[in-house]
Amino acid sequence: MRWRTVLILAAVAAWLAPSSSTFIERWFSNGVFLSVQRVLTHFSNRVPFAFFDVLLLLLLAGVVAGTWADVRRPGSTWPQTVGRGVMRLTTLVAVAYLAFLATWGLNYRRLPLPERRAFDASRVSPENAGRLATLTVARVNALYVAAHAETPSPVDEVDVRLARAFMTAQPAFATSTPLVPGRPKRSLLDFYFRRAGVAGMTDPYFLETLIATDLLPVERPMVVAHEWGHLAGLGDEGEANFAGFVACLQGSALQQYSGWLSLYGDVIGGLPRPDADRVAQALDPGPRADLQAIRERLLRQISPTVASAGWRVYDRYLKANQVNQGTNSYADVVRLVLGTQAAEP
Numbered sequence: 001m002r003w004r005t006v007l008i009l010a011a012v013a014a015w016l017a018p019s020s021s022t023f024i025e026r027w028f029s030n031g032v033f034l035s036v037q038r039v040l041t042h043f044s045n046r047v048p049f050a051f052f053d054v055l056l057l058l059l060l061a062g063v064v065a066g067t068w069a070d071v072r073r074p075g076s077t078w079p080q081t082v083g084r085g086v087m088r089l090t091t092l093v094a095v096a097y098l099a100f101l102a103t104w105g106l107n108y109r110r111l112p113l114p115e116r117r118a119f120d121a122s123r124v125s126p127e128n129a130g131r132l133a134t135l136t137v138a139r140v141n142a143l144y145v146a147a148h149a150e151t152p153s154p155v156d157e158v159d160v161r162l163a164r165a166f167m168t169a170q171p172a173f174a175t176s177t178p179l180v181p182g183r184p185k186r187s188l189l190d191f192y193f194r195r196a197g198v199a200g201m202t203d204p205y206f207l208e209t210l211i212a213t214d215l216l217p218v219e220r221p222m223v224v225a226h227e228w229g230h231l232a233g234l235g236d237e238g239e240a241n242f243a244g245f246v247a248c249l250q251g252s253a254l255q256q257y258s259g260w261l262s263l264y265g266d267v268i269g270g271l272p273r274p275d276a277d278r279v280a281q282a283l284d285p286g287p288r289a290d291l292q293a294i295r296e297r298l299l300r301q302i303s304p305t306v307a308s309a310g311w312r313v314y315d316r317y318l319k320a321n322q323v324n325q326g327t328n329s330y331a332d333v334v335r336l337v338l339g340t341q342a343a344e345p
Helices: 003-015 022-044 051-072 078-103 106-111 127-149 160-172 190-196 220-231 238-250 253-269 273-280 283-303 304-320 327-342
Strands: 200-203 210-213
Touching: 003 078, 022 078, 022 106, 051 078, 051 106, 051 210, 051 283, 078 106, 127 253, 127 273, 127 283, 127 327, 160 253, 190 304, 200 220, 220 238, 220 253, 238 253, 238 327, 253 273, 253 283, 253 327, 283 327
Parallel strands: none
Antiparallel strands: 200 210
16 A cells, blocks of 8 residues: 555656756756657557557556456455545556656656747737738648649558658757657547547557548648657647648648648638638639548547547646647647748748
8 A cells, every 4th residue: 555655646746846847858858758759669660559559458457357356355345445446546547647757748848849949929920820821822722733643651651751851840849869750550549539530649658659540641641740749749739730730841742731731720710700711712622622521521520529528628638737728729830830930932
């Protein structure tokens, strides 16, 4: 019992203890984590299945077996059985949290991207956002034909072109030390992904890239690059979106198109309605059809109840990990693109 108490107290202390973003940036995000990422992702890339799924199944089996043993224990009262179950589950959560911090979670406490690279806040204005929206439409219109003529990479392999593009772009958002790109994998959570409208996830324990199976070819490069942004140590969703976008700009026609098409929704969503309508009218039929296909994919699969509950939980999770904007941080990519001049004509 004593060792369980120690683990629980250690997890609580790790959660509540103040930390220096500068120290985390230097010691963990640009130190320990880089070595951990290269080892764990290289290891997890060697198999086609998700180690995260195996971990979930083992944890579930352990909880069930432990509960069954408690119930079957001779002379045990219900309060004692419940107490042992609560202690076991609390210990499990504590261990999971400490492992999470050690392998990836401390990245939530690193310096924000605008403090790590040149960022001009004066460029973040409604006028420049309007110009960026116009540029975005021009890019998707121009790239549409070449993107659709390109053969997509196999869904379960690392796209060498995208990996090379990510490496080229990496100094713009993280570190010059190359990461090991995660092999896109299907997860047992895929049913939840599709019902909740989740495109992908980074496994924080084995540093794997887990991707929803129903993504369209025009979506996949940006989603994969976004998850690689997390593998590069970016916890904030807006920063991961920025990393994915900048990486896609260095890639093939399909990858560039995927990046611009993803940015379109964020930049349009931040404009006043009349301006958004005006910009949207400039979309050619091809990109318009792709956006409609993405909407139809979501409508076919998504469950409003599951999606609402899932995103509420994730919003609280992000805020608990010092991402103050929660799920709204996804759209912060527009501010980062404007402030870093990452999408100049």
